[in-house]
Amino acid sequence: MITLTVNGERVSRHVDPRRHLIDFLRLDLGLTGSHAGCEHGVCGACTVRVDGEIVRGCLVLAASLDGAEVTTIEGLSDSGEVADLQANFVARNAAQCGFCTPGMIMTAADILAHQKDATRAEIREHLAGNYCRCTGYQAIVDAVEATLEARR
Amino acid sequence: MKWPAMTYHRATSLADVWAAFAAHGPSVTILAGGQTLLATLAFRLSEPGMLLDITRIPELRGITLQGQVLRIGALTRHVELGRDLLVRQHAPLLAQAVPHIAHPAIRNRGTIGGSLAYADPAAELPACAVALDAVVVAASTAGERRIPASAFFTDLLQNALAPGEIIVAVEIPIQPSLAAIDEVARRSGDYAMAGLAAAMRVHDGRVVAPRLVYFGVGRGPVLAGAACRALEGRPLTAESIAAAQAALTTDLDPPQDLHGPSEMKRHLARVLTARVLNAWLRPTEMAA
Structure with missing residues (x-):
């Protein structure tokens, strides 16, 4: 039995x-x-936050998370923390098939939170662990860069 | 593939670990950051009977300066290694290695103890540990045992831990020195096709105790003895660097792999040797 917080709600499960x-x-x-x-x-499609830091969800044992605080794309989206980033993704067509998008947004949110002065090269480096098989990387990096600039 | 069926136990002290070893023996696999182990479960390359989660054992955490030694707890995550002030001051090579290790989401969980224990020949931290002449501190019910990093990596994915032992810390001797790491990978964050972790001192204009350790080119980190002898006691110049590059023919016999043939890897090792060592020269003295 584990008890943890997921998107602000307390959850207990076997x-x-x-x-x-x-x-x-x-x-x-x-x-x-x-x-x-x-x-x-x-591939990075499973990126979520555990205790405030991004992780690969497929490389974390659920059973090990007793007491942890997990934030998924649903929670991040509802919080409004990345509303501007999401708007920039739409404006630049940075979501194509959309499969990688939740992981991209989770990873990009990490840049917005911790590397406010990131250059384009640093954005690419930070996103290097997230695959987009539509290969829409330019638009994704554009969206993150535009969001960082607008927040400055 | 989904992970195999297994049991899970969370240890909160070293005593818990010893009790689990006593009760379940070789079916126990230690789970630290899990960033390699859990991927191998998906490939069914390992099928542990029990995962023993050691991440909540406080004694395995923390970075402290103890006299002339920097002691780094086994559970220190890569992200912590990269930003810790003691590491940056006393073992900057380790901090410099961090951006080369996988990606941010993986660096937030992967640990130094796990990386050393897994002993991947293409991994950065085992090579850094050998370059810095680090000591791996292993513990068991019999107490602590200190294993020099140069004797720790015994073969492909094999280490010198005895059954019933786990890594509790890594100790880095503190001495003023030059140290740097570089690697060639197809994609940022991938395992290196070839890499070099190098450390040396320069005394009265001459190289002292050089340690050139190559990774991704053998069955473990490779301390290039002939290349080191080509530098030892000589001034660091284009000529001595070229001699070290030439000596790699003796030192390295890289197995052919997905990335390419042996000679390509030897070539990459020579390129990295020039890149790393040239950075310590005045611009007019660089080797090709």
């Missing part, structure tokens, strides 16, 4: 040890915004 965080969120809690892509830590 979890199988073989359950990773993304399956726990998607299958047990019905939060399907975080995507299970490669499921071995390469």
Whole structure:
């Protein structure tokens, strides 16, 4: 049995040890915004926050998260923290098929929060662990860069 | 693939770890940051009976200066290594290595103890540990044992830990020195096709105790003895660097892999040697 906070709500569940965080969120809690892509830590589609820091949801054991605070794209979106970033994603067509978008937004939010002066090269570096198989990287980097500039 | 069926136990003290080893023996696999282990579960490259989560054991955390040694707790995450002031001051090579390790989301969970224990030949921290002449502190019910990093990586993905031992810390001797790391990877954050962690001192204009440690080119981090001898006691110049590059033919026999043949990797090692060592020369003295 684990008890944790997900998007501000307290949740208690029995979890199988073989359950990773993304399956726990998607299958047990019905939060399907975080995507299970490669499921071995390469693609970044499953990026979520645990205790305020981004992690690969597929490389975290749900059972290990007793007492943790988890934020998914649903929580981040509802909080309004990245409303301007999301608007810039729409304006620049930075979401194409959309599969990578939740992970991209979670990772980009990390840049907005901690690297307010990031250059384009630093944005690319920070997003390098998130795959977009539509290869829409330029528009994604544009959207993050525009958001950073507008916030300055 | 989904992970195999297994049990999970959370240890909150070293005593819990010893009790789990006593009760379950070799079916126990230690879970620290999990950034390699959990990926191997997805490939079914490992099927542990029990995952023993050690991340809530306080003794395995913390970075402290103890006399002439910087002691880094095994659970120190890569992100912490990159920003810790003691590390930046006394073992800057480790901080410099961090941006090369995977991606931010992985650096937020992966640990130094886990990286050393996994002993991936292409990983940065094992090579840095050898370059800095670090000591791996292992513990078991028999107490602590200190293993020099140069003797710790015994073969491909193999280390010198005995059954029932875990890494509790890494100790870095503090001495003023030049140190740097560089690597060539196809994509930022990927494992290196070839890399070099180098440390040395310069005394009276001459190189003292050089340690050139290559990664991604062997069955573990490779301390290039002939290249080091080519530098030892000589001034650092274009000529001595060229001699070190030439000596790599003796030192390195890289296995062919997905990235390319042996000679390509040896070439990359020579390129990295010039990049790292040239940075310590005056601009007029650079080797090709």
